[in-house]
Amino acid sequence: MQKITILIHCKDRPNIIASVTNFVAEKQGNIVYIDQHVDREQNIFFMRLESEFIHDGFTADGFREAFKSTLATTFGMKWRIYSSARKPKMALFVSKYDHCLYDLLGRYNSGELNLEIPFIISNHLDLKPIADSFKIPFHHIPVTKDTKEAAEKTQLELLENAKIDFIVLARYMQIISEKLITKYPNKIINIHHSFLPAFVGAKPYHSAFKRGVKIIGATSHYVTEELDAGPIIDQGVTQVTHSHSIEDLIAKGRDLEKIVLANAIKLHTNRKVMVYNNKTVIFS
Amino acid sequence: MQKITILIHCKDRPNIIASVTNFVAEKQGNIVYIDQHVDREQNIFFMRLESEFIHDGFTADGFREAFKSTLATTFGMKWRIYSSARKPKMALFVSKYDHCLYDLLGRYNSGELNLEIPFIISNHLDLKPIADSFKIPFHHIPVTKDTKEAAEKTQLELLENAKIDFIVLARYMQIISEKLITKYPNKIINIHHSFLPAFVGAKPYHSAFKRGVKIIGATSHYVTEELDAGPIIDQGVTQVTHSHSIEDLIAKGRDLEKIVLANAIKLHTNRKVMVYNNKTVIFS
Amino acid sequence: MQKITILIHCKDRPNIIASVTNFVAEKQGNIVYIDQHVDREQNIFFMRLESEFIHDGFTADGFREAFKSTLATTFGMKWRIYSSARKPKMALFVSKYDHCLYDLLGRYNSGELNLEIPFIISNHLDLKPIADSFKIPFHHIPVTKDTKEAAEKTQLELLENAKIDFIVLARYMQIISEKLITKYPNKIINIHHSFLPAFVGAKPYHSAFKRGVKIIGATSHYVTEELDAGPIIDQGVTQVTHSHSIEDLIAKGRDLEKIVLANAIKLHTNRKVMVYNNKTVIFS
Amino acid sequence: MQKITILIHCKDRPNIIASVTNFVAEKQGNIVYIDQHVDREQNIFFMRLESEFIHDGFTADGFREAFKSTLATTFGMKWRIYSSARKPKMALFVSKYDHCLYDLLGRYNSGELNLEIPFIISNHLDLKPIADSFKIPFHHIPVTKDTKEAAEKTQLELLENAKIDFIVLARYMQIISEKLITKYPNKIINIHHSFLPAFVGAKPYHSAFKRGVKIIGATSHYVTEELDAGPIIDQGVTQVTHSHSIEDLIAKGRDLEKIVLANAIKLHTNRKVMVYNNKTVIFS
Incomplete structure (x- = not known):
């Protein structure tokens, strides 16, 4: 069948x-x-x-x-x-934050995710021990202003050789270039640590703290050329109060990020997402 | 068309x-x-x-x-x-609590509900002024042990004469008899003030307080012969803490009850609910 | 005592x-x-x-x-x-939307709110019948470019004569002038129909629809001179999907607006809100 | 200081x-x-x-x-x-489900938890590789009807020798005996996979599916002699629909369980929980 x-x-x-x-x-x-x-x-x-x-x-x-x-x-x-005969292949991009990585690899190991992870790419070495303990190949590709172009070329070769279907940025702290985005349209999933479109860009928890919001959020979306403005796949929120420091927001936010990113990956790999007009139709 | x-x-x-x-x-x-x-x-x-x-x-x-x-x-x-040519006719049963009544009549007056309310039935006179101010006919049908059967007969006549399609118990504090339930199968909507199946029966907020739950709820369901055990249409929840008294739970619960009941009515009148095996399929 | x-x-x-x-x-x-x-x-x-x-x-x-x-x-x-001997006096400003008005007057009549409502002010006549049915004095003060200053003078006199403690803008569709804001600092509560700071300004549900968010919200805040940028008192959110039209968002949003505004009023009148640095400390 | x-x-x-x-x-x-x-x-x-x-x-x-x-x-x-000078010592009891274990060890490794984990106890060997990869000692103590008493004695010795302060049952599938409960009163935290008091006992997701609830939950509580009836520390919920199978409920529930258990552990180790009358006061 x-x-x-x-x-x-x-x-x-x-x-x-x-x-x-x-x-x-x-x-x-x-x-x-x-x-x-x-x-x-x-x-x-x-x-x-x-x-x-x-x-x-x-x-x-x-x-x-x-x-x-x-x-x-x-x-x-x-x-x-x-x-259904073919499992999608996902490349995982990370930097220094480990919570999404632990969460995804835990789910992967448990058989919760219908996909394969041929490798992890990181611009830092910090998370290599985690990749090792889960026995996933880890490619360290540092990125500086000078090496950015070469780094991208290396990334692209790895992606193409492994016939990667989609990319997940699990708190990867580098801007993705136009070239990669064009190559993988609506196939690069990012997790942004705010309730978009509020607090676009860097340090959203700091901005949320400053504004005194009573609810914080996380947003998974496809990466497009405009920063944090791609089609939204999933969003999650949680209540906060004046008593939460920025560090508290960051800690509470980690739990949101993990779940919202995992949800997006499941929707994507189960072919439940269609993109049109910079919005998603989610057939869940 | x-x-x-x-x-x-x-x-x-x-x-x-x-x-x-x-x-x-x-x-x-x-x-x-x-x-x-x-x-x-x-x-x-x-x-x-x-x-x-x-x-x-x-x-x-x-x-x-x-x-x-x-x-x-x-x-x-x-x-x-x-x-779509015919608007469903809803009979509203109330007793003494006014929050669901205010809420539904406010929505009705604003044109938010796709239905007609030919009349309100109550076993008490307390809420008559509200019905009057919204210009909805109000039938006072007291219910005591002795008059229960006669009261029901009066209710049934009113319902049949007005060709009522479904009944909403907006915190109506009387047990509905088998006769009425059989006549209106999956057409009597109740709002129960707990997160069913927790806290079936009377005084659920008192039980929730005693058990020390951290979340309370409300449940709209079709009335069946077994108390509070009919097919669930919608549920809502809200967080509470040790600092909330029973009165606080009741006050917070009112907001849940209003919204969960209104949701159920909208789903029902928009023909989005199917019942099978004491459960609902909700095509929203 | x-x-x-x-x-x-x-x-x-x-x-x-x-x-x-x-x-x-x-x-x-x-x-x-x-x-x-x-x-x-x-x-x-x-x-x-x-x-x-x-x-x-x-x-x-x-x-x-x-x-x-x-x-x-x-x-x-x-x-x-x-x-505790003195109940705060609240002036209610409305325009054409009736859902917050119905909700607040229903709560007021039920004794849920610890306050007095000496009168309602509106720039339109549409909601007068509701005020009448609840027997609250209704002042119709039209506002046009030419009459804005005079209208404000009339408003201020009414507010001062009645010794109003705080003002609630229940979807009042006029910009409040600096003069009134200065007179009632952190005493004018507005309900904004988005999850601020996302979608500041007019037509936030349209903007939310266009951006394709998966969660919409409502925000109650104190009015300051900068539009929709005052200290946030309470926020609420609810999930939406691609299947919701703008009209659906507006309808779902009404329920959020009612509850979030009522919450803010209760927190304010129970003296649980302190404002500092354009943020609130909420001692609930 | x-x-x-x-x-x-x-x-x-x-x-x-x-x-x-x-x-x-x-x-x-x-x-x-x-x-x-x-x-x-x-x-x-x-x-x-x-x-x-x-x-x-x-x-x-x-x-x-x-x-x-x-x-x-x-x-x-x-x-x-x-x-604040002393970090609490936590013993982790697990059986075959790995999601809470991965989640807690991930948090532990990241430094998110203010505690020490001297060892993991399990009645099965399945999760030993995970303990190994995180370099936490793993004690395999099988439990059968015949060995239950001896197993408990071994557990108690391990707990006492390591000066364990509290125990976390991360989906440990054995009933805890009175002896252990008496020794660690309000110091054994369990995660139950339902919104208690609904669906006490085994297979709560199956019961939730059968009842047709629209919201499922998870509850962390202190273990007392009465099954699933101890003081509730934290609860979480998430929406479900008719389209979710039992397997879907289980998968969605895993995310609740992880977060609700982690929350309870943080509240406990930050000394924010008081127990009285089988309820908790949570000073968060």
Whole structure:
């Protein structure tokens, strides 16, 4: 048995749903999940569909071909079709903070995450012992003004050689260059330690403390060229009071960051996220 | 243009989705919303579909007939089809607490609720001035051990004469009899002032205080014969501390009760709730 | 028996707590509540103390005099002392949105709020029927560019004649002038319909929709000259998804606004809020 | 400089606060934190006070002696005085679930927890590799009906030899015996995977699924002889829908369990918890 997941978006018009479900039925697929959304402001139709196929001749590639030459053309769809046969490969970028790294590797080891981690990249050596204890290859690629370009080249080679599908910045403290972003569009997930769009940029907990907010947050989003302005995948919040120091905010925030980043990774690898107009449609 | 909402559940098997969407397409309907769920433990398929019809000959009754004699029979479906043309009629039962009443009438007056309130029934006179100020008919039907049966008869007559669709117990402090429950199955919504199934029965805030919980809740559910054990529609919670007295819990709880009850009413009137096996499927 | 509440802040130094508790004990007061906070960044000490006095000769004014000439001078304190004998008077400013108005008047009528509402002021007539049904005087004071100054004069006279203690802007859609703000420093409470500092200014739900946030919020704060930048009293949040339209955000937001504004009013009238450095210390 | 934390409870009566603050001032202590609570139902006074001492002669033991022979006697206080000089020692009990273990060891390694972990005890070998990778001694003590008594004796010897201050059951799947509970009263912290008092006992996620709740929770509490009925320290909740399977609830619950258990441990080791009448007073 094979399971495929279809993600579609196109201009909204009548009969898309019936056409797609018909198409899958003709191919002898059994639809086990269907969800749809219409952005009425933009008049865009979104759909996510999971279907199981049990007959022998079925191949995901064959299905893709048929889909592309018929439905996708008729409706002018942007589409992706994933087979459950292949686990996505994730590259983990870290710097010095260890809480997201511990959390993700703990989940990974427990089998909670449906993905592979071929390696970790860091611009510092601090977290190498953690990578070692979890037996994940660790590439130390320092980044300075002078070496930035070379460092990126090294990163890209590693990513391409390992056929990495997406990148997670688990509190990686370097700006990602345009080149990498273009190469991995909506495939680089960052965790920002504030409730975006409040407190963009560096030291958001300091800004939150100064402003005297009563709730702090964390935001996972796809990286785009504009800093901290990419499509939001998930957000979490927690209450704080005047009695919390900046250090308290940072400590409380760590728990948010861990969970919000892990949620984003799960949504991404389960093919539940579609991006349009710098926003996400999350079919959970 | 007419819009209908179809709610279906039946034993799960292949091709239900394609069959239903095909059927709607044949009837020239444009599906604007589709959602489905499979309870894999029970092997039950659930579906909610909204479709718009613009051609002249369309009637909801005609559609119902066609659906019943074909799809519903083939798949052994339990189904309901609602037309957007008719607003549901809600009877409001209250006793002495006024917070849910104020809240619901405020929302009603603002046009936030898609329903009609033909009247309010109460076993006490305390809240009559509020009903009067909102210009809603108020029926005072006292209930004592001796008058309980007669009172119920009066209630039933009022409900039937006004063609009431569903009943909301907005902190109504009387046990609803089996007769009324049987007459309005999954059509009587109660708000219970605890996070069910914790603290079933009377004085849940007192029990919560005694147990020293750090979070209190409220639960809206359909009334069944077993007390506070019906299908849960919505729940809300809020944090409390040792410093809150029972009175504080009651005050904080009022805000939960108002919102959780209003949510349940909106879900119910927007035809987003299906009940199966004493649980709800909520297509929000 | 009389109960007084003392709010103090001053430069932090040793022995303030012992000195204050000693002073109260000497005056035969029984301390029933004490809380303190030190802002270690600014080195400022904050304290809130409630004390009961049962002896005949006690007067709040006498206590104030003694406090002022001794402790307050020694430690250079900023201080306020409130007697429980006097209920604060609140002026309610509204425009066209009715949800906060309904909510506050419902609470007021139920006895949930420890305050008096001498009148409502509005720049529109739309909500007069609600004020009438709750039997609260309603002053219609239209505001246009030309009449703004005169309108404000009328407002100020009403406020002063009624000895108003604080003002609540329950979705009042006019900018409050410097004159009024100066007259009522940290005594004008606004409800802003976003999770500040995100989405300052007009139409925050539209901005939230555009940015694609997964959580929306509401913020109650004291009004200062800089728009939406005053000290935050309370914030609330709720989850949203891509499926929520702007209208959905607005509807969900109303429930947040009601509760967050009511919370702020309760904290203010129970003398639990201190303001320093454009932030609040909330002794709840 | 030494810092001590004083926890007191006694029958409520006038002048306790002034007496305690005076006493600390006489001993040349500078109070940096004070909080108090009165349970008006039981008429019990609770207090938590932190004080710094900079003079040479100060010892925590001397302070304890003086406190005991004067204030504690006068007011009939139950009290504890902790010095910041000593880190509490925690024994970690685990079985097969690894998520709380990974989480706590990650926090421990990062320096987030103010405690020492001399060893881990488990009735299974499954998690030994994790203990090893974090370099914490791991004692495998299998428990069967026949060996239960001997196993407990071994546990007790380990606990006593290492001068363990408190025990954390991080999803330890054995009932703790009366003997151990009596030896460590309010010093054994358990994490229960439901929102207590709902779903006491085994398989709470299964029960939550069956009941169809819309919110699930986790509860950290001190272990008493009655199962899952001890004083609650912290609770957390998260929303679920009909679309979540039991496995989904378990996965979502893991994140709650980790955070709620870590919170309880921090509150306990920071001396912020007092227990009375099977409830906690949490001075956060």
